[in-house]
Amino acid sequence: MTMKKVFSRPASLSKTPFHYCPGCDHGVIHRLVAEAIDELEVGDRTIGVAPVGCSVFAYDYFNFDFNQAAHGRAPAVATGIKRTRPDSIVFTYQGDGDLAAIGTAEIIHAANRGEKITVIFVNNAIYGMTGGQMAPTTLIGMKTQTSPYGRDASTAGNPIKMSEMIATLESPVYVTRVTINSVANLMKAKKAIYNAFKLQKEGKGFSFVEVVAICPTNWGKKPADSHKWLTENMLPVFPLGTFKDTLGVEKSA
Amino acid sequence: MSKWVINESLCKGCGICIARCPLKILAYADHLTPKGVYPAAITDEAKCTSCAICARSCPDVAIEIYKEEK
Ligand SMILES: Cc1ncc(C[n+]2csc(CCOP(=O)(O)OP(=O)(O)O)c2C)c(N)n1
Ligand code: SF4
Ligand code: SF4
Ligand code: SF4
Ligand SMILES: [Mg+2]
Numbered sequence: 001m002t003m004k005k006v007f008s009r010p011a012s013l014s015k016t017p018f019h020y021c022p023g024c025d026h027g028v029i030h031r032l033v034a035e036a037i038d039e040l041e042v043g044d045r046t047i048g049v050a051p052v053g054c055s056v057f058a059y060d061y062f063n064f065d066f067n068q069a070a071h072g073r074a075p076a077v078a079t080g081i082k083r084t085r086p087d088s089i090v091f092t093y094q095g096d097g098d099l100a101a102i103g104t105a106e107i108i109h110a111a112n113r114g115e116k117i118t119v120i121f122v123n124n125a126i127y128g129m130t131g132g133q134m135a136p137t138t139l140i141g142m143k144t145q146t147s148p149y150g151r152d153a154s155t156a157g158n159p160i161k162m163s164e165m166i167a168t169l170e171s172p173v174y175v176t177r178v179t180i181n182s183v184a185n186l187m188k189a190k191k192a193i194y195n196a197f198k199l200q201k202e203g204k205g206f207s208f209v210e211v212v213a214i215c216p217t218n219w220g221k222k223p224a225d226s227h228k229w230l231t232e233n234m235l236p237v238f239p240l241g242t243f244k245d246t247l248g249v250e251k252s253a
Numbered sequence: 254m255s256k257w258v259i260n261e262s263l264c265k266g267c268g269i270c271i272a273r274c275p276l277k278i279l280a281y282a283d284h285l286t287p288k289g290v291y292p293a294a295i296t297d298e299a300k301c302t303s304c305a306i307c308a309r310s311c312p313d314v315a316i317e318i319y320k321e322e323k
Pocket of ligand 4 (some may be wrong): 023263264266267268269292293311312313314316318
């Protein structure tokens with residue numbers, strides 16, 4: 001009897017152990033990116049752009065080229081890379097503090113220009129790296145270091161829905177929101193990330209995948225409880241689904 | 254050769270694999286790794302279907318899965 005390998009570390013993921021907290025979703029999301037790059041066989045021409053946030057060291061975790069941008073500016077850096085090296089597969093990997101707060105202008109205008117890049121947006125409703133401050137995506141009533149009585153819409157506004165906003169623009173070709181709170185949803189997230197990179201490989205426009213994610217450390221919950229909390233509290237505010245698929249990549253796959 | 258192989262040095266003891274295994278055949282080991290973590294361990298490997306739900310759920314890519322080929 002021989003043994004066939006069913007699952008192991010994808011080739012594009014380096015052997016460096018992640019520095020993330022136990023149970024943090026960043027690790028699975030990194031792996032799904034590496035699996036998509038491997039399946040599309042573009043590892044030799046992929047360039048990632050890391051953000052400021054917990055995933056600032058993302059460049060250590062992949063076996064392809066990487067850059068690291070100033071806070072929120074990853075889409076601008078990715079624009080420069082893609083325009084000077086149009087054959088490259090260029091993506092940004094950004095948290096909600098990076099993309100939806102300090103980097104709002106960069107993401108909106110990169111999307112509106114239809115830059116032929118892919119954006120992986122990890123929305124965990126908090127600033128993880130800096131110890132759990134309120135983000136634009138923090139839920140109403142959610143307690144953080146800077147909203148100790150819970151986020152109050154009358155002073156802090158409401159959670160920003162980036163996917164819905166970006167889907168109102170004409171240029172993006174693919175805008176979808178996924179999560180990895182179960183294996184079934186994880187497999188859908190894998191497909192969405194694959195679709196986003198496939199569109200770029202085919203030379204199509206801007207693709208955006210929002211992953212609703214957990215931050216067990218700053219949420220103060222165990223990993224499994226965090227996924228349950230996400231399901232019950234985040235998904236009603238950030239519903240899963242595809243908001244824009246101009247070229248029908250989900251049907252063609 | 255095993256169907257379920259863990260790299261204990263990568264395991265952070267988050268418990269996600271243990272919670273998600275449909276057959277409930279994963280549990281914490283009773284020894285500590287050099288990092289001070291009680292790693293995940295398989296309790297009844299004969300029952301394992303090699304579904305890889307645990308491995309796909311592991312944020313630290315600590316588990317490899319193999320399947321018997323007849
Ligand atoms: C110009 C600048 N302003 C503020 C900071 C502090 N800072 C570092 S990370 C971060 C937010 C990170 O949150 P997010 O993007 O959601 O990533 P996460 O850690 O949650 O994955 C902030 C405000 C900084 N490094 N640089
Ligand atoms: S602080 Fe939160 S987002 Fe950052 S590594 Fe820890 S769990 Fe993950
Ligand atoms: S492969 Fe499936 S059955 Fe085997 S331990 Fe993992 S989750 Fe359980
Ligand atoms: S999911 Fe991975 S890191 Fe978490 S307990 Fe299981 S093997 Fe360890
Ligand atoms: Mg965040």
